[in-house]
Amino acid sequence: MGFEGIGASVRRREDVRFLSGKGNYTDDINRPGQLYAFIVRADRPHARIDGIDTAEAEKAPGVVRVFTGADMAAENLGGLPCGWQIHNQDGSPMAEPPHPVLAVGKVRHVGDPVAVVIAETRQEAKNAAELIEIRYTDLPAVASLTDAVAAGAPEVHDGVAGNICYDWVIGDKATVDAVFAKADRVVKLELTNNRLIPNAMEPRAAIGDFDTSSGDFTLYTTSQNPHVIRLLMGAFVLHIPENKLRVVAPDVGGGFGSKIYHYAEEAIVTWAAGKVRRPVKWTAERSESFMSDAHGRDHVSTAEMALDKEGHFLGLRITTLANMGAYLSTFAPCVPTYLYATLLAGVYKTPVIYCNVKAVFTNTVPVDAYRGAGRPEATYLLERLVDVIAHDTGIDKVELRRKNFIPADAFPYQTPVALQYDSGDYQTTLKVALANADWNGFEARRAEAKARGKLRGIGISTYLEACGIAPSAVVGSLGARAGLYEVANIRVHPTGSVTVFTGTHSHGQGHETTLAQLVVDQLGVPLSQVEVVHGDTAKIPFGMGTYGSRSLAVGGSAMVKAMDKIIAKGKKIAAHLMEASVQDIEFKDGSFRVAGTDKAKALHEISLAAYVPHNYPIEELEPGLDETAFYDPKNFTFPGGCHIAEVEIDPETGVVEMVNFTAVDDVGRVVNPMIVEGQVQGGVAQGIGQALLESALYDPHGQLLSGSYMDYTMPRANDIPAMSVATENTMCTHNPLGSKGCGEVGAIGSPPAVINAVVDALKDHGVRHLDMPATAPKLWSIIQAAQPRLAAE
Template sequence: MPKDGGIGASTKRREDVRFLTGNGRYTDDINLRGQAHAYFLRSQVAHGKINGIDTAAAEAMDGVIRVFTAKDFEGVGGMPCGWQITDKHGQPMQEPKHPILAEGKVRHVGDPVAVVIAETLEQARDAAEAIELDIEDLPAVVDMKAALAEGAPKVHDDLTSNLCYDWGFVEENKAAVEDAFAKAAHVTTLELVNQRLVANPMEPRVAVGDYDPWNDNSTLYTTSQNPHVIRLLMGAFVLGIPEHKLRVVAPDVGGGFGTKIFHYAEEAFCTFAARQLKRPVKWTSSRSEAFISDAHGRDHVTKIQLALDDANNFTAIRTETYANMGAYLSTFAPSVPTWLHGTLMAGNYRTPLIYVNVKAVFTNTVPVDAYRGAGRPEATFQLERVIDKAARELGVDPVELRRQNFIKADQFPYATPVAVEYDTGNYDATMDKMLEISDYAGFAARAEESKKRGKLRGFGIAHYIEACGIAPSNLVGQLGARAGLYESATVRVNATGSISIYTGSHSHGQGHETTFAQVVAEMIGIDAGQVEINHGDTANTPMGMGTYGSRSLAVGGSALVKATNKVINKAKKIAAHLLEASEADIELADGKFTVAGTDKSVDWAGVTLAAYVPHNYPLESMEPGLEETAFYDPSNFTYPSGAYGCEVEVDPETGEVEILAFTAADDFGNVVNPMIVEGQVHGGIAQGIGQALLERCVYDEDGQLVSGSYMDYAMPRADDLPNYTVDHSCVTPCTHNPLGVKGCGEAGAIGSPPAVINAVIDALQRGGHSHVTHIDMPASPSRVWAAMNAQ
């Protein structure tokens, strides 16, 4: 059994005490003396030429301090893109400028045109209504294929077309893939949509800019998943503020799901305006504003083909995807449909040949970027849907078709044809576990019981693999990343033995303050309550890349292990001196340093006190103090995997889908806190079910966002979700990080959408609707009913 508070213990999240008692400190809780308020006037048309902006009436209104437009940002950089993609012809992507405020044209509904700064938010909002905009409507492009047609209106006039890049991967496989399809005994083809989503974290985005004219220091308080990255991008590439003069603070953050990774114009604006006005400037997004200003997710249209030989072995996969970038390139947008998607197209299978083509397209819509899973849900959905369709066409069991083509446990490490190497896994074990705990064997009887009640029952299966902790820096640099992807930690041991940790990772729901403390407590053998975790403030944490892509424990935790080991090594030297023994003979266990084979010992606090009160200390060989910093750059991704089973009932009269049971059997490697892992999986499954059955971001042909509020955008509620059965007992530890962990935060959102849709199709097929082979997400009642009743 794990020690109390150590690795493996289901310790309650310590941060929840302040959250549940209303004592969290979020960015909107920060109100500075002399603070002014910003209100963004945003375009109400998707595409238009700005002929004029008359701000005179607004500037004369009560409380108005200043009105900003694009002319106030002459000489200021645009919002940077953090990843460059090179296309299949060796050419760099088209990369348009992304101004803080619209210059010359507006390019999507919500594009900011002007900002009013006033004493109160109400005054700023009222003044914004007095601004007169002369915007000449231009034809908008929303459909990606139409955007690439000859003569289509261009989103950016200075680009050659609306094509950002045409990416082929692996290009040298293309001819062999074509040959494999020509020789295939069977080819399954599926066209599908991975619809656009709005992330909807509980806390909307907020930015508070502050400026101290006495020392020329700027501070930005912001709802960010990676404050150091925001400081680097905003300071170096947008506003030209030296990093030592710029502090970025991300306090408690109420969820992100990827949408708070990116550097947004509002952050740069508030920082800039505070410097201009020499007083704090605050902006808080409304929920309706978030729908048209936060980066959206997904939005892929794909054709996937699977080739099989006469023994039903997978021989090749080829895909063609149109990926929507929206009107501008968000911070990491180009990497999502390419390196975070194409490299996962092997899935859990031994497919020898794969070719992926992605056309990234500019449209008059909100920019699209990483959303929980970021590329891996898109890859998994394609694979698991086309495999299910192939099984039906071949008349074979979808479980056995997967098993036959799985990478087997004795084949690891396994190099895929899409340039990644999986270090460990056991896909048969997770499939077995899912089938066992879902009572797959008893499904037929349950289906009969549903039939008696006039319902159609289906069971859907999906197996996923994802890549977490994107790395290493030297590789991603070759792939176009404009930042390193390491992580950092400082371990500061206090004189009395308590420990202050400063991490470059950032927590916005993951439980770092609990799990990171568990890791350090386990290594030293002290109570986790003696360990404090600090994060989110660039003024006191080492340079880090933040939290996304399930990298916190695998990368940030590994940096923490490195720094703690440095501390332990120095502490052993001090202990050896105090005990008059050889350092090689010193052992640390349960918070006590002991000379091996003796009862001579000194406790942790005794050593730490000696480090800071060096009356008996090896001063000639080391300096006082006990504090170490480490940076960790992974040698590879980590590869969590799992088998998901979903059981549904479909009402043939209405098309309504009810999820009766959902089972997740995951391999996350070693688990630090099982309770937190279970919570992460629950949340991910909820988002995946939301995509599968409810959520869809819809634009009309003029670029107006039809689903711009919760009246029109349906997110899952408690009564839409079943009780989950979650298991993570199938463990194959990661081989290349010191904790053996893999990542768990996005798995649920990756594996659940295909499991749900496969279950719906299975129910319809079993109910006699053999013509229904696919339904695009969300599988709403109207879509399911229409599919059943199609002629």
């Protein structure tokens, strides 16, 4: 075995089974006697349900039962809960309208579940679903933010005036207004952050299983956090205590946030399994994914920066409308507030910031966290605004950033928007990125492209994000209804092999490799003798799952703490066996040594003694070598860095080609450089997708126009350039690993770099700003409109 510890680019151990078709995903699981659920969904955005006739469907071949919202309501089941409460600026709580599992009274978006058919086969369930007659009275609907807040707009929920879920502020408006009043210059930008559909490769699926002998329920589901689902569904929806409910999230094929939330289908199959006393399976068809997975982004903002004569940032003032969709998804309210507005200082020492966010209900699919969650929206706004300031003031865009950076010696740095950054070095990531991207050689490349008839542009983004989510007391004070610690159980087996039970969940990130490397590093056990177990509430302690780039920084830290306990206990056993004082025992490279002697016991000798305690300090020490640690982080972590994009636009067609992409990120301690590079590449690919290709489009009345891959443009391999990915790391100062997280940096840092490059390419065409996605027809129209002006010049 070669080097397998922290810093080794060990190949992902899970890939053999994934790439050879041996992954065990939810849809691969079939339970004896399993039935199939097909969910009838609203085909219209807003309507009153006048009646549902299921009689014909119930008589159809193979049908076991048909359920509607009324059936669930009759059992006093709860609605889908929201896990975060935001308060309005007047101190009152946000509007939190009911979110029934199956629609009751009204449907509020295309895709809203209305009824479920349980049948022997999927085909029979689907056939019967066509026999259900739903009588609707259509109601006026709103899809866009601006329509939803317009005077006289239709109300998505009765009694939620103006469709405002909450009206929230951070910062002191009077203070910020006073700064603006005295500023030498104010630069203003209005922009949208386009709505995205997550599109995990594996569609969501769920199997409810009911054990008729024990009365236990099991839910197999495509989740990023099985314990959270067990808590939410058991306690709030179905009223099943934890001891009677097991949630298993087996291999999961991508989540990007969309599989954090507790979805209706999970409650439906679990509840239905109890009703029909047989397992019930549901697997989304791709078109269902488009209309039922929580969407991402969808902001409209106005941003203003107050400046002095030299271009120093004096104050930032922002108003944002954030689309919540038709109902509050599990963590939706925190995304445009504590994951967004608290990031508006970015890497800059802007002294005062005010942000007002209005979260708005619309007749669209609920919106929640999607790779980056709030931070991409903040970064895009800020990094576009900085480029527009450079445009308006004539100050070089790199110089403008440099002069406003928080200096490397200013950490810990308290921002005006609640966060305290522990570490970072933005000048260095900028310097390295400029060198790696050959920034200074760009004008020659632009000229060369021009000779080929192409418009070439370069764009930069110097970003920061907050992840490693999160200190429980802090988020609790901000409205979280959950703790956000993480847990690890390290089980050293009698022969010295190790099983890690982690509360985090891998759905593509490579935890089975990365987390095992921590054990190699700390306990000196070879990788082949380490197993990582996750995703089953019956096996793992109560952990919070994976999102917010938290698995290593928080989950890995819990492992370190648990392994510290293993070593501490091992020292006591070693001291007993070697008749030495505990204080004299050192642990290194998998061996317990008596300091200054050649007496040593390997970990496997200690573990054997722990489980076969014949010669053992049984009076003072319990047998076994199995330790659990819960780790609650002291702060968020703050990855940051610099992304540089280079594009070429074909002026005849408006087609943008990504020609170069350079990322230099500060992610703290890197455990597996290859996996970090892959995570950054994947994030950047999603960022390029948002910037150039992806857009969830609704018509003004709430019909989803981009409801399939025929119309929703996913980035493909040939849309993504070979990219230069590097790290320049400063260590996180408050967790034992020094790691910050790398899962979201790509999606956070890249979109403004790409759009800044597109705007730069069009600088001779009078472009100051354009909204994502920068599609070919949009750019063609801009280029066409500029032709008369260019000709006149």
